[in-house]
Amino acid sequence: MSPxxxxxxxxxxxxxxxxxxxxxxxxxxxxxxxVVSTKTASPDDAKRSLPHVHxxxxxxxxxxxxxxxxxxxxVVWHRDEGLAQDLALxxxxxxxxxxxxxxxxxxxxxxxxxxxxxxxxxxxxxFTLTARLRPEQx
Amino acid sequence: MAxxxxxxxxxxxxxxxxxxxxxxxxxxxxxxASGVSETARDGQAIPVKVDSYTTDRAAAGVTMAHPAGLGIxxxxxxxSRAAAAAGLEGSxxxxxxxxxxxxxxxxxxxxxxxxxVDNWTRGRS
Numbered sequence: 001m002s003p004x005x006x007x008x009x010x011x012x013x014x015x016x017x018x019x020x021x022x023x024x025x026x027x028x029x030x031x032x033x034x035v036v037s038t039k040t041a042s043p044d045d046a047k048r049s050l051p052h053v054h055x056x057x058x059x060x061x062x063x064x065x066x067x068x069x070x071x072x073x074x075v076v077w078h079r080d081e082g083l084a085q086d087l088a089l090x091x092x093x094x095x096x097x098x099x100x101x102x103x104x105x106x107x108x109x110x111x112x113x114x115x116x117x118x119x120x121x122x123x124x125x126x127f128t129l130t131a132r133l134r135p136e137q138x
Numbered sequence: 139m140a141x142x143x144x145x146x147x148x149x150x151x152x153x154x155x156x157x158x159x160x161x162x163x164x165x166x167x168x169x170x171a172s173g174v175s176e177t178a179r180d181g182q183a184i185p186v187k188v189d190s191y192t193t194d195r196a197a198a199g200v201t202m203a204h205p206a207g208l209g210i211x212x213x214x215x216x217x218s219r220a221a222a223a224a225g226l227e228g229s230x231x232x233x234x235x236x237x238x239x240x241x242x243x244x245x246x247x248x249x250x251x252x253x254x255v256d257n258w259t260r261g262r263s
Contacts, residue, residue: 118210118214
């Protein structure tokens with residue numbers, strides 16, 4: 001009998017959905033109205049909505065059939081550097097303390113670090129996590 | 139009868155600092171550096187530097203040596219993605235590279251990472 005086929009969820013979508021849930025009820029000023037997306041913040045002022053949280057995966061790793069991980073980078077655009085850093089700190093803390101039906105847990109890798117958008121000069125803050133993904137039997 | 143395993147810490151440290159291990163680390167760092175190709179807003183190519191050094195083991199760092207380097211890493215993940223493409227997975231580098239003062243059972247003082255101290259003191263109250 002062949003072994004069961006195991007797949008892992010798309011880490012970007014899993015973390016995006018989790019971040020949306022975690023931020024939905026937050027009342028901190030930096031979190032109000034936050035948009036969480038797998039797309040980067042629009043450079044077009046007319047279309048821009050701040051704060052904007054961009055979730056992306058920088059690499060996926062699988063070292064056994066059941067052990068899958070992904071490096072997740074979260075970038076926060078906000079109205080000023082302090083608010084960007086505050087929201088990044090808040091979201092990192094919430095993610096490190098949570099789990100979902102697609103993510104078993106997170107570990108910190110780097111950040112949150114305040115910096116500026118290399119294309120527009122706007123304030124941003126970012127952090128990187130390892131997401132341990134939940135295996136799914138097909 | 140239970141076997142007793144005794145780790146040769148000095149031998150392990152010597153091996154981790156050896157030229158052979160340093161060569162493997164340097165090759166991995168060069169692979170990451172060659173995977174990064176970025177330009178700044180003014181069109182200048184971002185220089186990528188590799189620094190080899192030794193802590194309790196051979197190590198190497200890859201840096202985008204430009205004021206915009208951190209912002210480029212934040213927005214595009216250039217180093218992070220180049221590392222993944224070279225088969226390297228990110229870890230808590232800053233935390234792991236921070237060396238602590240540790241006093242061994244025999245009273246010897248040595249530098250160790252947090253992970254090493256946790257491993258050596260596991261099960262002790």
